[in-house]
Amino acid sequence: MIWVQTALFAAFLAVASASGAVLEYTDGNFEDLIQTHDIALVKFYAPWCGHCKRIAPEYEKAAPKLASNDPPVALIKVDCTTEKTVCDKFGVKGFPTLKIFRNGVPAQDYDGPRDADGIVKFMRGQSGPSSKELKSVADFDKFTGGDENVVVGFFDGESKLKDSYLKVADTERDRFAFAHTSNKEVLKKAGYTDDVVVFVPKKLHNKFDSNEFKYDGNYDTDKIKNFLVHETVGLAGIRTQGNLFQFEHKPIVVVYYNVDYVKDPKGSNYWRNRVLKVAQNYKRKVQFAVSNKEEFSQEIEQNGLGERKDSDKPIVAVLTNEGKFPMDQEFSIDNLQQFVDEVLAGNAEPYMKSEPIPDEQGDVKVAVGKNFKELILDSDKDVLIEFYAPWCGHCKTLAPKYEELAEKLNKEDVIIAKMDATANDVPPLFEVRGFPTLFWLPKNSKSNPIPYNGGREVKDFVNFISKHSTDGLKGFTRDGKKKKSKNAEL
Known part of the structure; x- marks a missing residue:
């Protein structure tokens, strides 16, 4: 009787999977049912988790597209507040935790995008060969008849382009859906022989764009990648x-x-x-x-x-x-x-998120969106600027040292400045990916900021600025040593 119930439940889940629903597994059935999928993405979650709530609708949207993939990819979820055995077995310590399973065995952690489109592309790239071989016109019609752009390599025999194409498919499979064919009937129908072509889904056809983007370069893999990334989205x-x-x-x-x-x-x-x-x-x-x-x-x-x-x-x-x-x-x-x-034409005003311009400035100059150009870029002084976040622990540790540095150099021809990168737009000239991030801007070359990667003690900053200042410092030698005053020499 138990066997019959399990079989019926498995059959029900198979139907649900085929329909594109996200499957929900439990401690009681996970071990048996996960083995029925060649490849699956499992989301271990908690209902109260904010990140889990955000990914949930994207996961639901991705499920039907991946269910119709060839081969199919199952999307599964496990509630770790109730299914503790499974979650403990796979070492789940935070939510959501996503893992890729192959034939019932955990293969790797999922580190791809969290939106529906990104999940679909990433998981399609993980399933089957990097480039699917199209052996018939029916295969070709099915592959190009979906709802996303697909890439097809047409090869009438072996060629250098084919070798390069398959290498690109191996490295870019997470981004694009690849297929290739040497079938004579497919080549005849498509009208290509030694070519790489991106096919646009019917729903996106329009009178302004081509429905097919053909690669016109040689067998250079970088050129093929550049074509796929930059020349296949249309106008x-x-x-x-x-x-x-x-x-x-x-x-x-x-x-x-x-x-x-x-x-x-x-x-x-x-x-x-x-x-x-x-x-x-x-x-x-x-x-x-x-x-x-x-x-x-x-x-x-x-x-x-x-x-x-x-x-x-x-x-x-x-x-x-x-x-x-x-x-x-x-x-x-x-x-x-x-x-x-x-x-x-340069006649429009750019939008800039900005705090109010400070009424007064101390030794450390405060840059905001509205005064950045005047204070930093248009100044006739060298500039050291820190982009920080108020919540950043490293920034808080740096703050008193930065103040000491600014006080030490307040008579010099250099600006020590900071900007809250969470409350102001960082100008496009600067690439800020973490906090704190510091840049050095020589007064005669503000368009080429130099990332500061040195030490963060006061003496480290003084040594750097002494060495790199445009006209030298009045109080320090080029090697960062304090100059003796004339009175001291007497």
Whole structure:
């Protein structure tokens, strides 16, 4: 009887898995059922966990796409507040913990994206060979008939391009879906022989872009990668959290609205076609993209569009190396084109998150978004600037030493400055990925900030500044030793 119940439950789960649902396993069935999947992603979670709540809807959205993958990838969840045996067995200590299982055995921790699109791409890259062989026209039609861009290599025999293509597939399988074929019927139908082609899903076809992007380079692997990353999204690609690596070039115009090609393909295309109409006028000059407002709600705030995020029409930000430019006008084809022209001509004002400019300044100068250019970039002095976060322990440890340094050098031709990088926009010139991050800016070369990676004691800073100051310091020699006063010499 127990065996029958287990079999019936397994059958039920198989149906659920085929339908694309996230499977929920327990202490009682995990060990048996995990072995039924060639590959699976398991999320160990706690219902009260905030990060778990955020990933839950993305996990649900990814499940049906991965269930229809070839081979299928199962998405499974385990509630560690009730299923303690399983969670203890696999060493779960924080939530959510995600692990990839192959044939019932934990293979590796999941370290990929946490959005639906990113989960799908990453897990597709983990399943099966890096490039699927298409052995028939039916295989080809199925592979290219999905809802995402796919890459196909067409090879009439062996070639250097094929060798390079398969190497690229091995390294980029987490980012793109690859296949290859030498089948004569497929080659004839597609019209390619020794080529690499990216096929666009039917739902994204439009009159402004090609439905296929053909690689025109040689067998250089870096050139193939560059083609896939930068030349296959079209005039206004669908920009998601999972493919941001394809939208790094600036200037870029990002149009935010309710992009959803599953629930509202007609509405998604309605606005995208208007963006495409403008984008065609800026080929190779400006990149355009459309993004879902909800998915990029935080970015919308950062780009100065928070007050307009509830608009029924799309909202727009142009991102350049000079800053972020939110469009204030209501969206229309004419307004979008006019705004892009204004930004490119330098006639638009960039948005900058900023604290108020301090009424008074001490030895350590406080830079904010609104005074950064005047205080730091336009000054006629060398500058050492620290980007910090108020909550950062290392920053708190540095603070008294930084104050001492500034007091010691307050008569010198150098500015010791700091900026709260959580309350102000960091200018694009600076790459700040952790705290504290410090840069040295020589007064005659402010456009080339030099990362400071030296020691963080006062004497370390003094030695560095003495050596690198443009005109030398009045009170210190180039090797950081304090100069003797004339009275002392007498």
